[in-house]
Amino acid sequence: MGTTPQRDWILHLDLDQFIAAVELLRHPELRGRPVVVGGTGDPTQPRTVAATATYEAREHGIHSGMPLRTALRRCPDAVFLPTDPPAYEAASQHVMAVLREHPVRVEVWGWDEAFIGATTNDPEALAATLQHDVRRRTHLDCSIGIGDNKHQAKLASAFAKPAGIYRLTSDNWADVMNDRPTDALWGIGAKTARKLAAHNLRTVAQLAAADPRDLARHFGPTNGPWYRYLALGKGEAEVVTTPWIARGHSRETTFTHDLTDPGTVTAHLTTLATQVAHDAREAGREITRVTVKIRTTPFQTRTRQTTLTTPTTDPATITEAAHTTLARHDLTRPVRLIGVAVEYAPTTSEGPEPGPTPGP
Numbered sequence: 197m198g199t200t201p202q203r204d205w206i207l208h209l210d211l212d213q214f215i216a217a218v219e220l221l222r223h224p225e226l227r228g229r230p231v232v233v234g235g236t237g238d239p240t241q242p243r244t245v246a247a248t249a250t251y252e253a254r255e256h257g258i259h260s261g262m263p264l265r266t267a268l269r270r271c272p273d274a275v276f277l278p279t280d281p282p283a284y285e286a287a288s289q290h291v292m293a294v295l296r297e298h299p300v301r302v303e304v305w306g307w308d309e310a311f312i313g314a315t316t317n318d319p320e321a322l323a324a325t326l327q328h329d330v331r332r333r334t335h336l337d338c339s340i341g342i343g344d345n346k347h348q349a350k351l352a353s354a355f356a357k358p359a360g361i362y363r364l365t366s367d368n369w370a371d372v373m374n375d376r377p378t379d380a381l382w383g384i385g386a387k388t389a390r391k392l393a394a395h396n397l398r399t400v401a402q403l404a405a406a407d408p409r410d411l412a413r414h415f416g417p418t419n420g421p422w423y424r425y426l427a428l429g430k431g432e433a434e435v436v437t438t439p440w441i442a443r444g445h446s447r448e449t450t451f452t453h454d455l456t457d458p459g460t461v462t463a464h465l466t467t468l469a470t471q472v473a474h475d476a477r478e479a480g481r482e483i484t485r486v487t488v489k490i491r492t493t494p495f496q497t498r499t500r501q502t503t504l505t506t507p508t509t510d511p512a513t514i515t516e517a518a519h520t521t522l523a524r525h526d527l528t529r530p531v532r533l534i535g536v537a538v539e540y541a542p543t544t545s546e547g548p549e550p551g552p553t554p555g556p
Contacts, residue, residue, distance in 0.1 A: 200317040206433055207300075207312040207323060208341040208349035209330075211291065212358045214308035215248040217336050218287045219277050230274040232258055232267050237278035239268040243450045243532065247279050251358070287334065294333045295326060301435045309353075311346055313435030323361045347431025350382045369429035374401035381426045391415070392423065403427035443542075445479070446487075447471045448535030454493055455531040462519065468536040469518040473511040481540040482507035483514060488521040489535035497533075500524045507541040514538065 211217065215233050220226055230253035235244030246267055249258040256271040267274060288307040295302045300322075301313035316322050323340040330338050341352025342363040351373075352364035364372055373380065378400060379389035395414055397403045404427035411420030425431075447468045455461050465488065476483050484507050491497045502521045504513070518536055 202315050202317045204433070205314050205316060205319045205322075206343050206346055206349045206435065207314060207319065207326075208343070208346065208353040209295070209310050209312060209326065210339050210341075210353040210357070211288075211308040212337045212339055213248060213250055214287075214336070215279070215284055216250045218284055219280075220250070221287075221335055222283075223277070226275055228252065230256060230258070230271050231277060232264065232271075232274050233277045233279055234264050234267075235278065237276045239264040239274075239276045242452050249274075287336065290334050291330055291336060291338075294330055298322075298326065298329070300326075301437050303435045303437060311349065311435050320361055320363065327359070327361070343431075345429075345431035345433040347382050347426060348429055351380070364429075366429055370401070373427075373429065374399065374404070376400050378403050378423070378427070381423075382431075383426050384423060388423070400427045444537060444539040445472055445475050446535060446537035447475070448489065448533060450491075450533045451531070455534075458527060461527060461531050461534065462522070464534050465518055465522055465536065466515055468534060469515040470511050472536050472538045473509055473514040476514075476538060476540065477509040479540075482509055483538040484541045485539040486514060486517040486521055487535075487537040487539075488518055488525065489533070489537065490522075490525045490527070490531060491533035492526075492529035492531055495532075496529070498525060 216231055219231065219233055229250070231250040232239070232246050232253050233248050234246040235241060238244070242265065244264045246258060246260050246262045246264060248260050249267070253267070253271060253274055256274070258267045258270055258274070264276065268276070284307050292302060292304055292310060295310060295312065299314070303311040305311060312326070314322055319342045323342060327338055327340060330336060337359040339353045339356040339359060340361050341349040341354070341356055342361065342365070343349035343352050344365045348364045348369070352362040355364065356362035377389060377398060378384050378392050379386055381400060392398070392403060397406055403424055406424055408421045408424055411424055414420060415423065449464060449468065455464070469486070473483070483504065485501055485503045487499055487501045489497065489499045500521045502517045504517060508514070
């Protein structure tokens, strides 16, 4: 009996309820209880949202992005904890270091996920080994999806939750995906799904069978064929191990009480602009564009941009550009959020912006 030949695989590792899991390591007495992490941990504070929730909290309908006040109403017995980004960053780095000890290629996609490239004849055995080592070394659980490409592996890891392993490849793609709605695909959200449904494209199978020319006509020459490309189960299969380089940075503040004094708005804007300038200098990056985001009541959000004449990290220049941009906003309504985002000048190690590659 011959052995299965080795071939290239893409794995997607997703740490289960990551932020909550890190908190439970620090608070083991809370295991089995509904725990919500977000803001300062005070659910009575307005305009703060959940960063994550344990599975026990999710059973009450609590999810990330939900206002903490709503979470408290849904589950009065929940335990609320403040967020601690440095702790999550440290835990993530530990996990990625464990993965890199194996003969695989690791592309980090965030605190709680990574794509893994590997050459093996038994991807399930490799996934189980990675799961075991991550659990043993970090005490964190993860789910791993296996695919021919990143798209398949990403979807597969969701099917594997919690703490499981699932294979989704071209061999079983149609059986698993064809009857699912189009927003089950990675890269198609609810808004696009509604637009597709308006053209009687409601399932993955219907989208896969659509005429690329019709898709291009209705959704654009790039996006239209790209949607069909996804429905066919295709996707990128290259794992990039070089460190991710940010193309920008942002800071924003949501206020517990709306701001009505222009001087107070300007003061907060100055603080945010100084912070992003400092962030850029710490990262060794120069800023080329400044964006100011303002959210007013009733929940209207607008952004305005200013392009700098020369790249810089000078706080005074960044602040002046932010003030110039703010002047183009309508501040006649109370302000509930202020944000400042900056775009960095490209570095020599950065390639061109990635873009979709339509399939046949």
